[in-house]
Amino acid sequence: MALIEAQGLRVEFPLYHLAARSLKKRLLARAAARVRTDEANRVVVSALRDLDFRIGSGERVALIGRNGAGKTTLLRSLAGIYEPVxxxxxxxxxxGSMIDPAAGMDQDSTGRENVRLRALYRNLGPAEQARLEEEVAEFAGLGEFMDVPIKGYSAGMAIRLAFAIATSMQPQILLMDEWFLAGDAAFMGKAEARLAELVSGADILVIATHDMEIVRRWCTRAIRLDAGRIVADGPPDQVIEAMMAELG
Amino acid sequence: MLAGPILAPETYAFDAAAPRRAELARKDLRDGFASWRLAWALARLDLRNRYRGSVIGPFWMTLSTALMILGLGLLYSRLLGLSLADYLPHLTVSLVVWNVVNAMVTDACIAMTHAEGVIRQLRVPFTVHALRSVFRNALTAAHSLPLILVVFAIFGHLPGPEAPLAILGLILLMANAFFASLFLGMVCARFRDVGPIVANIMQLAFFLTPILWKPELLKGLAVWLPLNPFYAVLETMRGPLVEGGGAPLVWLAAVVYTVVLGAVSLTFFARFRGRLAFWV
Incomplete structure (x- = not known):
């Protein structure tokens, strides 16, 4: 059983290397809502403020909201990268986190070497590594390019490899940023089928997206973030309608 | 169902009110050392990428060290009034080991910032990045260490039965390199001025440490040398190989410095591990 639980979750980004006092003052004066100084007199941006939620098995959650609302930060906190304050x-x-396609890739290594590297990052044994390699090679359909350094890849090929690597492992909790839904048209059909499969295999899906079509089709719940706070949480249709009404 | 591997379940819990930092740091170290294969693979990649397209690759380091030994050996043996057979084994061991120490300390400063892309995207124990830096430099060092044997062979210098003690010295050096990577890697990620400061200190330390000169040239003042941590660590390898074993005081000093560095480094790591993702 998979479970995600957050109580009063708060994440702040310190703005280091802000030596100039005037810059500090200006920032604080202008956007006082989210930029503030903390106890140690550092300038911090409140990325997530007092979030409470519980996501249980079987839920498909969409994180929606404007740019800078905190969607990706929340995904990264859930992935254990940003430690809450x-x-x-x-x-x-x-x-399984699909936040950045290029994460942990070595540009000078071939596609195959990168698959092996990822297997090491995920602590897979030799047998599982071989399975991953086979699976990725088949799905990405790169053919002989699997043995070419990835800096020689076209953008589309790089996405295909990253996508294949990221979606070849079956996690219980799937964290996804929306870049996964942007790819070349020919690949998209295949990718969508694969994602649907992965999503149905996972216990929990959390996806950050701007595409309301995806929210309606895939998700059973939507959480709307604004300026680092949860402003709405409920069935997708309800949350989207409320948002549309508010934005006019 | 997908044909790919199924990931093992794991749990992650964090409570800002009771952060259990020591426990998380211990887990990081444990998982990091368990993933030594990853660190090793990354270190080999680093080396391969650094010398991509070069014909002799990391042997450039060997070649430049060899030239350095030859040039400095000829000049300084004359300046210091020592015979080549007396001076060169000392210089070779000192210079080779110093290059390793210097590379490890300088590299420690970028151990974490270098892995920025990974730190901000994947949850990988930070220990892996420190290990990667140690392995990377150990691999480079392995290309220069044979120089010591070559010079010993040319001058017919035969180390005594205490020579295997040098392996203990090497282990001490590796432990120090790991602690330094952990500590300096984090400090340099937070304070970007520390890197250049460290580089300056290392340059000064090169002249203050008996590398070009021999400790006995200091005469009475030599008793103060163990206060120099670089000397102590250097001597744990040079002693067994050149001088018939190091003085017990030097060994004691080296162990004390390692323990102190380890304590500082691990304490710092435990306290600020969670902040690193925001620093890089």
Whole structure:
């Protein structure tokens, strides 16, 4: 059983290397809502403020909201990358995070070497690594390019490889940023089928997106973030309607 | 169902009110050392990428060290009034080991910032990045260490039965390199001025440490040398190989410095591990 639970979750980004006092003052005067100084007199941006939610097995959650609302930061916190400064966060279940396609890739290595590297990053044994390699080679359909350094790839090929690597492992909790839904048209059909398969295999899906079509089709719940706070949480249709009404 | 591997379940819990930092740091170290294969693979990649397209690759380091030994050996043996047979084994061991120490300390400063892309995207124990830096430099060092044997052979210098002690010295050096990578890697990610400061200190330390000169040239003042951590660590390898074993005081100093560095480094790591993703 997979479970994500957050209580009073708070994440702040310190703005280091802000030596000039005038710059500090200007920032604080202009956007006082989210930029503030903390106890240690550092300038921090409140990325996530006091979030409370519980996501249980079987839920497909969409994170929606404007740019800078905190969607990706929340995904990264759930992935265990950003440590919260306040509140509690607990996650049960294996994690698959598809946040950045190029994460952990070595540009000078071939596609195949990158697959092996990823297997090491995920602590897979030799047998599983071989399976991953086979699976990725088949799905990405790169043919002989699997043995070419990836800096020689076209943008489309790089996405295909990244996509294949990221979606070849079956996690219980799937964290996804919306770049996964942008690819070349020929690949998209295949990718969508694959994602649907992955999503149905996962216990929990959390996806950050701007595409309301995806929210309606895939998700059972939508969480709307604004300026780092949850402003709405509920069935997708309801949350989207409320947002549309508000934005006019 | 997908044909790919199924990931093992894991749990992650964090409570800002009771952060259990020591426990998380221990887990990071444990998982990091368990993933030594990853660190090793990354270190080999680093080396391969650094010398991509070069014909002799990391042997450039060997060649430049060899030239350095030849040039400095001829000049300084004359300046210091020592015979080549007396001076060169000392210089070779000192210079080779110093190059390793210097590379490890300088590289430690970028151990974490270098892995920025990974730190901000994947949850990988930070220990892996420190290990990667140690392995990377150990691999480079392995290309220069044979120089010591070559010079010993040319001058017929035969180390005594205490020579295997040098392996203990090497282990001490590796432990120090790891702690330094962990500590300097994090400090340099937070304070970007520390890197250049460290580079300056290393340059000064090169002249203050008996590398070009021999400790006995200091005469009475030599008793103060163990205060120099670089000397202590250097001597744990040079002693067994050149001088018939190091003085017990030097060994004690080297162990004390390692323990102090380890304590500082691990404490710092435990306290600020969670902040690193925001620093890089």
């Amino acid at each position: 306040g509140g509690r966060l607990s996650i049960d279940g294996s994690l």
